[in-house]
Amino acid sequence: MNQQPLQLVTPNPRVRLGQRKVFVLKRAQDVIEAIAWASVVAVVVFFLIDGGIKGVTDLPTALNAISRLTALVGTDLLMIHMLLVARVPWIDKFYGHDKATLAHKKLGKPVLYFIVAHFLASLIQFSITNSQNVIATLVWLITDVQDMLTAVAALTLMILVVVTSLNFARRKMSYEAWFIVHLMSYAAVLLAVPHIFSTGSDIAGKPASTIFWVTLYLFVALNIVWYRAAKPLIRIFGSSMKIANVVRESSDTTSLYLRGKNIDKLGGASGQFYFLRVLTPRRWFKAHPFSLSAAPNNHYMRFTIGNRGDDTAFLQTIKPGTRVAVEGPFGVFTEERRTQEKVVLIASGIGIPPIRALAESMASRPGDITIIYRVRDEEDASLLAEVREIARIRGFRLYVLPGPRASLKSWMNNDGTNNPDLARLAVMAPWISESDVYICGPQIWTELVVSSCTRAGVPADRIHAEEFAW
Numbered sequence: 001m002n003q004q005p006l007q008l009v010t011p012n013p014r015v016r017l018g019q020r021k022v023f024v025l026k027r028a029q030d031v032i033e034a035i036a037w038a039s040v041v042a043v044v045v046f047f048l049i050d051g052g053i054k055g056v057t058d059l060p061t062a063l064n065a066i067s068r069l070t071a072l073v074g075t076d077l078l079m080i081h082m083l084l085v086a087r088v089p090w091i092d093k094f095y096g097h098d099k100a101t102l103a104h105k106k107l108g109k110p111v112l113y114f115i116v117a118h119f120l121a122s123l124i125q126f127s128i129t130n131s132q133n134v135i136a137t138l139v140w141l142i143t144d145v146q147d148m149l150t151a152v153a154a155l156t157l158m159i160l161v162v163v164t165s166l167n168f169a170r171r172k173m174s175y176e177a178w179f180i181v182h183l184m185s186y187a188a189v190l191l192a193v194p195h196i197f198s199t200g201s202d203i204a205g206k207p208a209s210t211i212f213w214v215t216l217y218l219f220v221a222l223n224i225v226w227y228r229a230a231k232p233l234i235r236i237f238g239s240s241m242k243i244a245n246v247v248r249e250s251s252d253t254t255s256l257y258l259r260g261k262n263i264d265k266l267g268g269a270s271g272q273f274y275f276l277r278v279l280t281p282r283r284w285f286k287a288h289p290f291s292l293s294a295a296p297n298n299h300y301m302r303f304t305i306g307n308r309g310d311d312t313a314f315l316q317t318i319k320p321g322t323r324v325a326v327e328g329p330f331g332v333f334t335e336e337r338r339t340q341e342k343v344v345l346i347a348s349g350i351g352i353p354p355i356r357a358l359a360e361s362m363a364s365r366p367g368d369i370t371i372i373y374r375v376r377d378e379e380d381a382s383l384l385a386e387v388r389e390i391a392r393i394r395g396f397r398l399y400v401l402p403g404p405r406a407s408l409k410s411w412m413n414n415d416g417t418n419n420p421d422l423a424r425l426a427v428m429a430p431w432i433s434e435s436d437v438y439i440c441g442p443q444i445w446t447e448l449v450v451s452s453c454t455r456a457g458v459p460a461d462r463i464h465a466e467e468f469a470w
């Protein structure tokens, strides 16, 4: 069990509260979304200025117009799609890494539909004008037309990436296999670039269009190169992080204490997570997300890790001195999103790390914060002793709910009363409707908690949930 003396950071007493934060956040989101839509409108305007559907007189010219328009819109959406997972702070800060990833997933199929429509429209159009069947036309395109071989390869890769993202395929793949396939989307975009500039009739030889597309490509490429590659590498070499201490917290969780140079410059806030990479020959290419389980401080970073699979099993017994890389911070499960004086922190199982860190660093008066911690077994609950100590020192209310759940539809334990969750929640946190609620735990459990909070009158923008899922 944890032998470290409990040293707590001093909470920031000047934390800003109030609904204005929500207003500012929503306006910032509106601006980002307006820019994204404006880029789609811009490419349609380019298409219209360039003749649009004016030249449509028969099927081949109609197919040509469809091919050009779908190419322009599809490529623009593809750039947005890639930016959403580039881990760029100006997106993640306003949406959160999880919402940005969700938007990326939702955009995947429409992007593919546009690109496939572009491909089919071009293929059929050439097939009609060349009076050849589609197979012969495809062979002609690949072998005789400049940059078409790479364009077709790009389309094939894109289809592969989208198919492996569909739920049925994802369930069958390990995270790592899925991740490697996804890296191919960068290759797909690069392979498609030559044909866009050499044969794209709306771009080649059109200065305004060319400037727009070159700027868009460079902007996306620079964001990806800087935030996904260069910055993380600078961090790795600049901080030389190592495992300083490994502390068993329960039968299946372990805390890793990391130390390194410039730890105070890593930034981050309680509730945020980092991608952790063990820098050994067999593991350096795998990065897993873990939340800070202690507030950021100048001495160490701490992650508390549950044994859930191959790599987390390995981390339970990792040797002190092993070099690791941390990439982050990410996520908006932080006090920055808090608007109310009162806060309810709710965790289940291995959802406790970010909740424990938030409890440490949240500004509060005694009684402002309530913690509800759902555990299997009180004797074997990760970080429980620390949570109890924080609650005692800071004057928080703490409810530990051990044992099996009350019913299949309940997120609470069986306390022998048969009282519904909502009634029990009202006793534990009577002011919940005027509170911010932070929830971290398994997906289905989180959904049940969110539903209880909503029924208890907590507005959606005050419910903050972090799910440990990809």
Ligand SMILES: Cc1cc2nc3c(=O)[nH]c(=O)nc-3n(C[C@H](O)[C@H](O)[C@H](O)COP(=O)(O)OP(=O)(O)OC[C@H]3O[C@@H](n4cnc5c(N)ncnc54)[C@H](O)[C@@H]3O)c2cc1C
Binding pocket: 174, 175, 273, 287, 288, 289, 290, 291, 292, 303, 304, 305, 306, 307, 308, 309, 310, 311, 312, 313, 350, 353, 354, 466, 467, 468, 469, 470
């Ligand atoms: C934002 C976030 C914060 C997290 N914080 C913590 C934490 O503080 N403590 C903790 O113990 N766990 C945390 N997790 C979960 C942790 O990342 C996974 O348990 C871990 O990656 C599993 O790796 P594995 O190889 O041991 O398991 P696997 O056998 O590969 O998978 C076990 C489970 O983990 C999921 N998983 C695997 N790799 C990843 C990945 N790279 N990203 C997301 N999910 C993955 C799988 O879908 C599966 O459900 C967090 C996850 C996310 C998304």
